[in-house]
Amino acid sequence: MSDILVSEQSAPGADGSGRPSGRLLEVDDLRVEFRTRDGVAKVINGVTYHVDAGETLAVLGESGSGKSVTAQTIMGILDMPPGFVTGGQVRFHGKDMLTMSAEERRRIRGEGIAMIFQDSLSALNPVFTVGFQIAEQFRVRRGMSRSDAKKRAIEMLDQVKIPNAKGRFSNFPHQFSGGMRQRAMIAMSLALDPEVLIADEPTTALDVTVQAQIMDLLGELQRERQMGMILITHDLGVVADVADRIAVMYAGRIVEEADVYDLYAKPAHPYTLGLLNSIPRLDEKGQQLRTIKGLPPNLMNIPPGCPFNPRCPMAQPVCRETVPPLLQIGTGRASACHFAEELVNRD
Amino acid sequence: MGRYLVRRLLQLVPVFIGTTLMIYLLVWKVPGDPFAGKCGDRGCPDNYRAMMTEKFQLDQPWFVQYATYMKNLLQGDFGTTWSGRDVGEIISTAYPNTLKLALVALIIEGVIGLTAGVLTGLRRNGFLDNLVLVSTLFLIALPVFVVGFVLQWFFGVKLGIVKPTVSNEMRISELLLPGFVLGSASMAYIARVSRTSIAENRRADYVRTAIAKGLPMRRVVGIHLLRNSLIPVVTLLGTDLGALMGGAIITEGIFGINGIGRTVLRAIVTKESATVVSIVVVLVLVYLVMNLLVDLLYAALDPRIRYE
Numbered sequence A: 001m002s003d004i005l006v007s008e009q010s011a012p013g014a015d016g017s018g019r020p021s022g023r024l025l026e027v028d029d030l031r032v033e034f035r036t037r038d039g040v041a042k043v044i045n046g047v048t049y050h051v052d053a054g055e056t057l058a059v060l061g062e063s064g065s066g067k068s069v070t071a072q073t074i075m076g077i078l079d080m081p082p083g084f085v086t087g088g089q090v091r092f093h094g095k096d097m098l099t100m101s102a103e104e105r106r107r108i109r110g111e112g113i114a115m116i117f118q119d120s121l122s123a124l125n126p127v128f129t130v131g132f133q134i135a136e137q138f139r140v141r142r143g144m145s146r147s148d149a150k151k152r153a154i155e156m157l158d159q160v161k162i163p164n165a166k167g168r169f170s171n172f173p174h175q176f177s178g179g180m181r182q183r184a185m186i187a188m189s190l191a192l193d194p195e196v197l198i199a200d201e202p203t204t205a206l207d208v209t210v211q212a213q214i215m216d217l218l219g220e221l222q223r224e225r226q227m228g229m230i231l232i233t234h235d236l237g238v239v240a241d242v243a244d245r246i247a248v249m250y251a252g253r254i255v256e257e258a259d260v261y262d263l264y265a266k267p268a269h270p271y272t273l274g275l276l277n278s279i280p281r282l283d284e285k286g287q288q289l290r291t292i293k294g295l296p297p298n299l300m301n302i303p304p305g306c307p308f309n310p311r312c313p314m315a316q317p318v319c320r321e322t323v324p325p326l327l328q329i330g331t332g333r334a335s336a337c338h339f340a341e342e343l344v345n346r347d
Numbered sequence B: 001m002g003r004y005l006v007r008r009l010l011q012l013v014p015v016f017i018g019t020t021l022m023i024y025l026l027v028w029k030v031p032g033d034p035f036a037g038k039c040g041d042r043g044c045p046d047n048y049r050a051m052m053t054e055k056f057q058l059d060q061p062w063f064v065q066y067a068t069y070m071k072n073l074l075q076g077d078f079g080t081t082w083s084g085r086d087v088g089e090i091i092s093t094a095y096p097n098t099l100k101l102a103l104v105a106l107i108i109e110g111v112i113g114l115t116a117g118v119l120t121g122l123r124r125n126g127f128l129d130n131l132v133l134v135s136t137l138f139l140i141a142l143p144v145f146v147v148g149f150v151l152q153w154f155f156g157v158k159l160g161i162v163k164p165t166v167s168n169e170m171r172i173s174e175l176l177l178p179g180f181v182l183g184s185a186s187m188a189y190i191a192r193v194s195r196t197s198i199a200e201n202r203r204a205d206y207v208r209t210a211i212a213k214g215l216p217m218r219r220v221v222g223i224h225l226l227r228n229s230l231i232p233v234v235t236l237l238g239t240d241l242g243a244l245m246g247g248a249i250i251t252e253g254i255f256g257i258n259g260i261g262r263t264v265l266r267a268i269v270t271k272e273s274a275t276v277v278s279i280v281v282v283l284v285l286v287y288l289v290m291n292l293l294v295d296l297l298y299a300a301l302d303p304r305i306r307y308e
Helices: A067-075 A103-108 A130-142 A146-159 A178-190 A207-224 A236-242 A260-265 A270-277 A341-346 B001-026 B045-057 B064-076 B087-122 B127-141 B144-158 B172-204 B207-212 B216-244 B248-257 B258-271 B272-299
Strands: A027-037 A041-050 A054-061 A083-092 A113-116 A196-200 A228-233 A243-248 A253-259
Touching: A027 A067, A027 A196, A027 A236, A041 A054, A041 A067, A041 A083, A041 A196, A054 A067, A054 A236, A067 A083, A067 A113, A067 A196, A067 A228, A113 A178, A130 A146, A130 A178, A146 A243, A178 A207, A196 A207, A207 A228, A207 A236, A228 A236, A228 A341, A236 A260, A243 A260, A243 A270, A253 A260, A253 A270, A341 B045, B001 B064, B001 B272, B087 B127, B087 B216, B087 B248, B087 B258, B087 B272, B127 B172, B144 B172, B144 B248, B172 B216, B172 B248, B216 B272, B248 B258, B258 B272
Parallel strands: A054 A228, A054 A243, A113 A196, A196 A228
Antiparallel strands: A027 A041, A027 A083, A243 A253
């Protein structure tokens, strides 16, 4: 049933070519599927994006769009099985991580690429102190002594602005508040000074006020350390302040990629437009919230043509037949819509 | 923690009194003549009856008897047998043997059970997994005396690599086979519980975090995964410890070990009421203390468990 989809999607990089470049981290035409008892779910269908030192790429999309699975594939923490990488590359400093040895890949984790998880309570080990879990990296990866590692871990806790870092070192995760725990998580991920930080919905589990603090902290640390950051989120509000570029994902594809400013000002894909329109607005208080009609596609049976066509208000016959490739429109932006030009040139 | 400990220790007092009273009444106050069968077919002579009635206060009401027994017990006096042997001495000769056997069994079941559980939990549905599942099913299904006699015959008689019975010196090498037999069923349960526990926690978020930190797989499994998966296993080991310390009537019988299990069995058969009561009282105490230790061990393993 999944072989309805036999289209050859061309997915060039944002610069319009697929050649290897001096990029820090690039995901190139990545394809991942989940083979389950009920069938094969095509979760990632040719995702291409990159991030360079000192820039923040926000990956936006609703649940099931494949944004987290892409991140897990980059980190090498995808559950396999049921997950299978069926194509593409993940290059770090130009070297494909999917084909290197397990040991080589392990060394990149933490030092090259680190990750912050969504739910810090379950992501931290409940039976070890927060300090232990940070210091552990210095001891195992840097071969430091117990006391040196502790000193460095306290420094890290201090850097993420945890008050009384020294006293907090020997607390367990459940003794931290949600915001403090996420700070500790950040401290842990930054311990080995990674070049790329992947933050997978780092603020989803937090209060709105704490969300802002955590995002500010992340932005600050990213600028300070000139890291490349991939910020995965479904929250358009979170993105605006921190991100340089945005990649919008839908049904395992990038449907639009653009500068933050361009994307908010003139979205070039009807899905992005729908997302922006569905942000609740203060001046429309009391009115019904705007939504995107319909549901995300079943990944075991993605509709032919543009995967967004059943929900798209602009859908034309061509949308049901041909998958629109991700094409350059203007400088530094790309859209996978047959009518991207019309959208941008509206008004 | 300190207050919790005190409270738990105080709780032991009523439990201890309740259980000992029950045992005392069950053993001494069952209807019937305590002298029946004591002196062969003819019945006991009157002067013997009078002597023993006075010694065990048989003419007193039960609460006086019990109070006297408890008073002596608190002074370390476990009473004497009908023939005048010190029960405390009987216990102190038999108990070390039981402890030795229990320890060997515990180590065997812990090490083998846990290793099998971890290996199969990490890689399910493989050859080893199926082997462990089938063999543990066998060990759980077979009664101890079957496992005991079969292994004794196979290793002790057929192959002759071990002595079929244990000598009085209780060497560790002699205790390996009885220890294995005694621990076999629990070993199977431990393997299964740790297998499930490892398999469940393997996909936990914190394990993923540990991998994402770039820790070697050995450390991810041995430190992060194992510590969390051990909690249900400790429950099992804890209750088992109490059972093992209670002596193993069947295993001790098969391998001729002079332990507490065999002693209590002999005492029951020969109607040595004082011996039975005292041994069971000691076992109750051991069980209570073991339970407390296991509860405290939880807190050490899982910091989220707080005692106040």
